[in-house]
Amino acid sequence: MASLTFGGLTLMQRKLxxxxxxxxxxxxxxxxxxxxxxxxCMSCECNHGTMSCCSRYVAIAHLEGCTSYLDKETCTYKSRKINDPSKPCDVP
Known part of the structure; x- marks a missing residue:
């Protein structure tokens, strides 16, 4: 399997x-x-026995005092305050 990451996106290709x-x-x-x-949270295609996939989300930059995680239901990154996980972080 070949994998390439650029700009926060991952592209994978696999010949099957x-x-x-x-x-x-x-x-x-x-x-x-x-x-x-x-x-x-990957978008995949099958063409002539080759599977190609890329991520359906874009990672967010590190925010001071926050932790980020991938919400697999919405395929988006979310950030929460480290000292109070009940509060979301403001994304600039």
Whole structure:
């Protein structure tokens, strides 16, 4: 599998069985020409047995006094105050 990261985005490409791709995240099979979203917030395509995926989210910059996490339901990063996780951080 080849993987490339740039600008906070990850692109992965994997050559598999011709005409079919097996999702490396959950093992599901997809026919050539199909596209799907994974539970890991990746957008994938299968073309001629090659699976290509890229992230559906953009990472946010480090915010002083905050911690960030990927919300897998919305596929977005969220930030919370380290000293009070009930409060979100203001993103400039």
């Amino acid at each position: 069985v011709p005409g079919e791709c097996t999702d490396s995240y959950d093992g599901s099979k997809h026919p050539s020409g199909s596209a799907w979203n994974t539970s890991e």
